[in-house]
Amino acid sequence: MKTLILGAGYAGLAVATQLKPVSGLECLLVEQNAYHTFETRLHEAAAHNTRVTLPILPLLKGTGVHFEQAQVEGVDVDHKEVTLKDGRVLTYDTLVVGLGSVTNFYRIPGLAENAAELKDVSHADEIFNFVNRAYSSDYTGNRDIVVGGAGLTGVELVTELAQRAQLLTKARGLPPFNIYLVEAGPKILPVLDDALRAKAQKTLEEYGIHILVGHRLMQATAEDVTVQTADGQQKVIPAGKIIWTGGIQARDIVKGERLEKGPGGRIAVDEYLRAKNYPEVFVIGDMGLALNQEGKPVPTTAQHAGQQGRLTGKNIMRVVRGQDLEPYEPNSLGEFVSLGGLMAVGWMKLPWNQKLAMTGGMAHVMKKASEWKWRNSIE
Ligand SMILES: Cc1cc2nc3c(=O)[nH]c(=O)nc-3n(C[C@H](O)[C@H](O)[C@H](O)COP(=O)(O)OP(=O)(O)OC[C@H]3O[C@@H](n4cnc5c(N)ncnc54)[C@H](O)[C@@H]3O)c2cc1C
Incomplete structure (x- = not known):
């Protein structure tokens, strides 16, 4: 065959x-x-x-x-x-x-042309290189990052970037950049239950990430994005890097x-x-x-x-x-969302369809365990 x-x-x-x-x-x-x-x-x-x-x-x-x-x-x-x-x-x-x-850029004007994505290693390299450039002493452009989409990928990305920004700020003495997380829906991480989402939201706030839920991304240019609230108010957010993880x-x-x-x-x-x-x-x-x-x-x-x-x-x-x-x-079997460093939230399935919610270091270990399990299964 x-x-x-x-x-x-x-x-x-x-x-x-x-x-x-x-x-x-x-x-x-x-x-x-x-x-x-x-x-x-x-x-x-x-x-x-x-x-x-x-x-x-x-x-x-x-x-x-x-x-x-x-x-x-x-x-x-x-x-x-x-x-x-x-x-x-x-x-x-x-x-x-x-x-x-x-x-999926959903035909949002300018988005496919101006936003980075996060689907393969070349995309990850592009984002890594931007952050490095933004922290070089001769960089004069806008250093802020807008991430569209507050699902798993968007949230994991902004927290990891915020953590990197903290490390670079300490090492190079430059102020951290702003990170905006833009989401059309009413909440971040819609797949999680309310208690876990609240914990994740608190972590994002502690990192100083600007969470703009209920903000639809309407268009993007090389320098900014335009977002709109449900009542029709529009706002322009200038950015050095726009990243779309919304679909x-x-x-x-x-x-x-x-x-x-x-x-x-x-x-x-x-x-x-x-x-x-x-x-x-x-x-x-x-x-x-x-x-x-x-x-x-x-x-x-x-x-x-x-x-x-x-x-x-x-x-x-x-x-x-x-x-x-x-x-x-x-x-x-469960779902775990990493939130930068050793922080994560998620749940694992127990017998009789019960769910065990976890936050912090334990959830981080579970997230890592699922990655090790995958690696073991293919090696
Ligand atoms: C940042 C991020 C975080 C995520 N976190 C989680 C998580 O925590 N838990 C979870 O369960 N899921 C997560 N996901 C989703 C998960 O990665 C995908 O659902 C999963 O990769 C889908 O597997 P797949 O085999 O269908 O596709 P992929 O893993 O994308 O594999 C497709 C393969 O096809 C190859 N390919 C594509 N086109 C061609 C072509 N034309 N010719 C030859 N080869 C080609 C690609 O190179 C790739 O190797 C995450 C995704 C992202 C982007």
Whole structure:
């Protein structure tokens, strides 16, 4: 069975590392980078230049999976063809698509042109370099940072940046820059319950971060953003760096006459994570629209991408052995949000669907534990 895995993110790499060299299975992993990116730690790289990548090749030892570093340009599931940027066309019997998501700028005027994003290492480098420049003695431009979107990524980024600013202020004797967190919705971190959100909000306030909830980002230029409150009042915030973390959409790369797409362009999948009407195509991670036990879309998180990848890897082995596929049952084990340094908030799942809320050092350890667990599962 000729199998292609596209993307070595949380979903694709979890598939590859589940496979074993068996006769009847020929598998190729295609990824544009020679490394896997720990996307959940990009905010650390943006603030502190932390290394958040791991070379892919050693991770494939013992799996029988071959690796090709190449950029996928298009996937045609009607003709079972994958076109690479260099013009080559790959064919398959079974395809796994795990190419992740891209930033959604929601066509806000000037935003895509003027805002940085935080989806890969180059974005993190851009932010890190700006902060360094802003703290050099000959820098004369605006040093303030506006971050749009107060979900997980936005909050983790502003707290980490605030912590970096404190360190640099101490070391270089320059005043800290202002950090504005702009959010159209009424609250930060809408996925958390009120008590945890209050704790996170307090931490942000202690860092001196300006929290502008209920402020819709209306437009961006190279020098500022315009925000608007629900009652129509507009305000211009000058900024040296604008960063948008306010939304994602599935990477739009797979074409097929009978594909069904849902919110955010995610491809609808069946209970085995196969694209509807295309049983030979698994779509997993941020690109797939899997439903949970209540019929709601499974969140686009690394946790779920990893679970989907592991199941798909096992299911490919089952197909090769002539066994029935195992259905997907999403399991939200918890959620932790880092808030700079050793601070975090979150919850973990207990038996009987109970949740254990945690804040501070313990939550930080849990967040780190989930990262170590992921690393262990692929190494
Ligand atoms: C800053 C930040 C913090 C986050 N924190 C958390 C968190 O704490 N917990 C959590 O669960 N989730 C978190 N997330 C979300 C999580 O990172 C994503 O849901 C997860 O990465 C999705 O996994 P994936 O495998 O679908 O996609 P990805 O991990 O994005 O992998 C996609 C892969 O495809 C490759 N690729 C893309 N296009 C091409 C192409 N054309 N050709 C070849 N290769 C290609 C990419 O290089 C990448 O390796 C965070 C995200 C960000 C940005």
